[in-house]
Amino acid sequence: MAQSRDHLERESLYRASFEDDTQYADDEGSEYELGGVENPKASPYLRLARLPSWTPRWNMRTRRRSGGSRLSLASFSLLATRRRRSSPLCVAQLITLFFYFVFTLVTLCGVLFPSYSHPPPHYVHLSQRIQALGPAGRGNIHNEKVFIAASIYDNHGHLLGGEWGERLLQLIEIVGPENVFLSIYQNDVDEGARLAMDTYAHKVSCEKSIVHEKLDLAPLPHVTTPSGTSRLKRIAFLAEVRNRALHPLTDPQSPASRIHFDKVLYLNDVFFEPADAANLLFSTNLDERSGRTNYRAACAVDFINPFKFYDTFATRDTEGYQMGVPFFPWFAAAGNATSRHDTLAQRDAVRVKSCWGGIVAFEARWFQPHMQIAEASLPAKPAANTSALRFRAEPDTYWDSSECCLIHADLAELTGQPKPGIYMNPYVRVAYSPLTLRWLPFTRRFERLYPWVQHAVSRLAGLPRFNPRRLQRPGERVVDKVWVWDEASRRVLAQGGRRLDRSGLNGTWAQVVRTATAGGFCGLRSLLYIDEGPEEGGREWAFEDVP
Numbered sequence: 314m315a316q317s318r319d320h321l322e323r324e325s326l327y328r329a330s331f332e333d334d335t336q337y338a339d340d341e342g343s344e345y346e347l348g349g350v351e352n353p354k355a356s357p358y359l360r361l362a363r364l365p366s367w368t369p370r371w372n373m374r375t376r377r378r379s380g381g382s383r384l385s386l387a388s389f390s391l392l393a394t395r396r397r398r399s400s401p402l403c404v405a406q407l408i409t410l411f412f413y414f415v416f417t418l419v420t421l422c423g424v425l426f427p428s429y430s431h432p433p434p435h436y437v438h439l440s441q442r443i444q445a446l447g448p449a450g451r452g453n454i455h456n457e458k459v460f461i462a463a464s465i466y467d468n469h470g471h472l473l474g475g476e477w478g479e480r481l482l483q484l485i486e487i488v489g490p491e492n493v494f495l496s497i498y499q500n501d502v503d504e505g506a507r508l509a510m511d512t513y514a515h516k517v518s519c520e521k522s523i524v525h526e527k528l529d530l531a532p533l534p535h536v537t538t539p540s541g542t543s544r545l546k547r548i549a550f551l552a553e554v555r556n557r558a559l560h561p562l563t564d565p566q567s568p569a570s571r572i573h574f575d576k577v578l579y580l581n582d583v584f585f586e587p588a589d590a591a592n593l594l595f596s597t598n599l600d601e602r603s604g605r606t607n608y609r610a611a612c613a614v615d616f617i618n619p620f621k622f623y624d625t626f627a628t629r630d631t632e633g634y635q636m637g638v639p640f641f642p643w644f645a646a647a648g649n650a651t652s653r654h655d656t657l658a659q660r661d662a663v664r665v666k667s668c669w670g671g672i673v674a675f676e677a678r679w680f681q682p683h684m685q686i687a688e689a690s691l692p693a694k695p696a697a698n699t700s701a702l703r704f705r706a707e708p709d710t711y712w713d714s715s716e717c718c719l720i721h722a723d724l725a726e727l728t729g730q731p732k733p734g735i736y737m738n739p740y741v742r743v744a745y746s747p748l749t750l751r752w753l754p755f756t757r758r759f760e761r762l763y764p765w766v767q768h769a770v771s772r773l774a775g776l777p778r779f780n781p782r783r784l785q786r787p788g789e790r791v792v793d794k795v796w797v798w799d800e801a802s803r804r805v806l807a808q809g810g811r812r813l814d815r816s817g818l819n820g821t822w823a824q825v826v827r828t829a830t831a832g833g834f835c836g837l838r839s840l841l842y843i844d845e846g847p848e849e850g851g852r853e854w855a856f857e858d859v860p
Contacts (some may be wrong), residue, residue, distance in 0.1 A: 419759055428641065428760035432740045433661060436596050443487055443588045450489025452591040455605060457575035459488050459594065460677060462558040464498045465582045470509025472582055473497075476747055478513055481580070483587040488594070490519040494569045498558040499525040520568055522561045528554065530845060536710040537806050539796070539860050541818050544842040547854060552704035552716040555579075562680055563701065573684050574677035583615055583671035583743040584750045593741045594674050598662035598734075608662065608676065609724055609734040613741040614643075615671030619752035623745065627669040627717035628737070633783045633834030637771035641760035645777045646768050652737075657764060662736035666834060667721035671743045675702075679727050702727060707836060710796045711859045714835035722832030726787055782833030789829050796860075797823040822860075 443452045450456065461484075467473055485493050495517055499506060502525045514523045533553055535543045561567035562574075576594055590613075597611040617623040622639040629635065630644050630652035637645030644653040655663040678684065679702040702724055704716040725733035742757070744750035771777075785791050798806060798820040805818060840857040 419762065422762050423758040426761055427758035429659060429739050429757050430754070432592075433596075433599075435599055436592050436661070436740060439592055439596055440588045443591060449486050450492060452487035452588070453489050453492055453595065455595075456489065456492055457595070458492050458494075458572055458677075459576045459578055460494050460496065460562065460569060460572075460574045460680075461485070461578045461580065462496045462498075462555075463580040463582075464500075464554045464558040467499060467502065467506040467509060467582075469503060469505035470507075471505075472509075473506075473513040474509040477582065477584060478509075478516075480585060480587055482516060482518075484590050485517065485519050487587055487591050493519040494561065494572060494574070495519055495521040495523070496558050496561050496569070497521075497523045498554060498560075500528040500554055500557075522567060522569070524557070528557075530843075534706070534708065536708075536840070536842075537798075537818075538710065538840070538857060539818070539820060544840065544857070545845060546706055546713070547841040547843050548706035548713055548716050550843055552706045555704045555716060559680060559703065563683070570683075574681065577675040577677045577680050579673050579675070581615070581669075581671040583613075583745055584747050585613070585672055585741075585743040586750070589613070589741045589743075590672060593672065593738055596661070597674070597738045597741075598736055607734065608674075608736050609679070609728060610668070610676070610721060610736070611662070611674045612665075612668035612670035612735075612737045613672040613743050614737060614739050615669075616742060616744045616749055616753060619749055619756040624669045624671065624717070627667060627715040627835075629666045629668075629718060629834055631664050631666055633666050633780070635777035635780065637776045638767050638774060640767050641757075641763045642767065645771050647777050656739060659739075661738050661740050663739060664732075665735055665737050666725075667718040667735065668737040669715070669717035670737060670741075671745075672741075673717075675724075679724060700727060707832075711838055711840050712795070712836050713839045713841050714832055714837075718835035719832040722835060726831045778837070780834065780837065782829070782836055785829040785833035787829055787831040790826060791829045792824050792826055794822055795825050796820055797825065 439452060439454075442454075445451065453459075461481075463481075465472055472478060481495075485495065497510070497513075499510065502510070507525060510523055510525055514521065517523070530545055530550070533545055534549050535545050537543050558579075559577075561569035564570055578590070578594060593611055593613055595606060597606055598608050599605070600607045612628075615623045620640060622636070622641075622643045625636040625639055628643075630647070630650070632648040632651070634645060634647045636643055642653050642656040644650065644656060646653055652663055652665050682701045702720065704720050705723070706716060707714050707719070721733075721735050724735070728734070742750075742753045744753060782791075782793065798818065802818045802820055838859050840859070842855055842857065844853055844855045
């Protein structure tokens with residue numbers, strides 16, 4: 314009994330001493346120096362059981378639990394700490410190093426190897442002449458005649474009354490008012506656009522045709538869908554309004570029909586630098602001996618944001634392949650990848666089969682056949698092609714091609730050359746907002762970092778997509794899959810009407826033998842149409858799935 318009581322007293326003293334020591338340490342000890350504090354109240358038993366001085370504070374305060382001990386928890390903490398300290402490089406450090414590497418790579422690329430930031434010397438020379446603020450026409454060294462055309466939709470007059478209109482006036486002054494004819498066409502304008510057109514006409518210093526009207530859509534070619542609905546194809550409408558801007562070239566009442574133009578410059582509603590537009594006209598693929606350009610068509614590159622190329626619908630590489638993912642170098646690595654290689658080589662004349670890019674310069678002779686005839690009547694002149702180059706649409710119900718691609722296909726046929734001289738010029742860049750245009754000189758500097766990423770993503774996305782008509786040549790007999798109505802349905806369709814009785818219509822997909830036309834490489838299987846009676850707030854442009 315005496316031994317038992319003595320044991321209980323020692324245990325009680327041990328616990329009291331431990332609590333006093335812990336409290337003393339909380340008041341005066343350092344967080345990692347609890348084991349080294351000399352507490353005068355501590356008992357000999359506590360000093361014997363005290364853990365080493367390197368033990369973290371929370372281990373000293375751990376209470377005894379059933380099945381555990383303070384010593385085992387401290388040992389586990391020490392082991393984990395040593396493992397962390399022995400690791401050569403933690404994940405956070407690896408991430409930091411990676412970002413340092415990327416930052417250094419981007420900086421070196423942008424500073425030492427910028428993309429399309431150092432144009433050929435003659436580009437710089439022409440830009441300097443323009444910036445010198447000399448006489449009108451200082452950017453047009455050979456006094457070439459330029460027909461500038463634009464078919465636009467100017468909502469409330471923001472284009473002609475804003476920055477776009479001012480840049481166009483500057484371009485006219487650079488080329489020379491005596492060398493320019495300006496043709497602007499608008500359909501179905503609002504009151505703001507009408508006032509802007511009238512005001513702008515007084516500002517233009519060159520010969521001009523600025524026209525707005527309410528275009529009658531009924532005579533335009535329509536197609537009928539399997540549901541019996543008559544649709545106006547969007548491309549047929551766009552081709553028509555673009556051709557209306559070219560009308561002065563052949564209109565006997567217009568002075569433009571009596572001028573022998575050297576270039577036709579077609580503009581979209583894009584924002585551009587006037588000096589860049591002049592370089593597109595007068596510097597692209599320059600012949601150093603003659604000092605004149607050598608192209609049938611030359612396109613700019615348009616951007617919807619500072620990184621993304623926009624006009625993939627109209628652009629095709631030298632073999633007619635569609636574009637890859639629309640980031641530099643834009644073209645897919647399909648076939649010989651000639652267009653892609655030209656872009657990576659920083660050429661100012663990237664060989665393509667078609668392009669548009671928001672602004673495009675053409676050799677004017679193909680738009681003025683009557684001028685070719687006059688030239689051919691002179692001695693030693695070759696026979697001229699009497700066909701006028703104009704925009705058009707595909708007639709198939711479920712096959713659409715951009716009118717801006719088809720005009721290049723027709724241009725190649727008119728020239729009769731295997732290499733028609735159609736180029737895309739990445740030194741000339743335009744944008745669909747002024748803010749994007751201001752960013753382009755900076756963002757282009759880093760483009761050399763993109764090609765391997767663009768190639769990998771294009772492959773993953775399955776680009777370019779298969780086009781069954783890509784290799785068709787005009788005039789050859791081909792087999793195409795088209796939507797065909799039976800004889801009774803064709804008779805019903807001949808009666809016209811926007812909405813027909815579907816019960817009287819029958820058709821199906823069929824393989825049809827026919828003669829290929831130019832521009833098979835431009836198309837894809839779809840129906841883009843205009844909703845001629847949209848509901849309130851509905852979209853005018855629409856798309857119908859292929860049945």
